[in-house]
Amino acid sequence: MKPDSKDSFLELPPAQILRLHAAAGVAIHCAQGTVWVTQEGVARDDFLWPGEWLCIASRGVTLVETIGSAAARLMLRTGCTVAGVTSAFQNRAAYL
Numbered sequence: 322m323k324p325d326s327k328d329s330f331l332e333l334p335p336a337q338i339l340r341l342h343a344a345a346g347v348a349i350h351c352a353q354g355t356v357w358v359t360q361e362g363v364a365r366d367d368f369l370w371p372g373e374w375l376c377i378a379s380r381g382v383t384l385v386e387t388i389g390s391a392a393a394r395l396m397l398r399t400g401c402t403v404a405g406v407t408s409a410f411q412n413r414a415a416y417l
Contacts, residue, residue: 328396328397328398328399329396329397329398330394330395330396330397331394331395331397332392332393332394332395333354333356333385333386333387333392333393333394333395334387334392335387335389335390335391335392336386336387337386337387338384338385338386339384339385339386339395340382340383340384341377341382341383341384341385341397342381342382343380343381344377344379344383345377345378345379345380346376346377346399346400346401346402347376347377347397347398347399347401348374348375348376348377348397348398348399348401349369349374349375349377349385349395349396349397350373350374350395350396350397350398351369351370351371351372351373351374351393351394351395352371352372352394352395352396353371353391353392353393353394354371354387354388354389354391354392354393354394355368355369355370355371355387355388355389355391355393356368356369356385356386356387356388356393356395357385357386357388358375358377358383358384358385359383359384360377360378360379360381360382360383361379361381361382361383362379362380362381363378363379368388376401376402
C-alpha cells in the first residue's frame with residue numbers, strides 16, 4: 322500500500338500485517354491498539370501505543386503489525402519529515 326491522499330484511516334485486525342512500499346515521509350499515528358513497525362534499512366524497530374506517531378524514513382518496505390488481541394486503528398498522513406514529527410523512539414528516549 323502507498324497512501325495517495327493527505328490522510329488515510331484504517332483498522333488493522335489482530336495479527337495482521339500492513340505492507341507499505343516507498344512510504345518515506347508518511348507519518349503513522351496509532352489511535353488505538355499497539356503496533357510494531359519495522360523499516361527496511363533502519364537498524365531499530367518501533368512500537369507505537371495509542372497517541373504515538375512515527376515518521377517513516379525508509380524508501381524501502383515498511384511493515385506494520387498489530388500486537389496483542391485487539392485491532393489497531395491507524396491514521397497515515399503524507400508529507401511529514403523525520404525532523405517534523407517526533408518518533409515514538411524519541412519520545413521514550415526522553416524518559417531514560
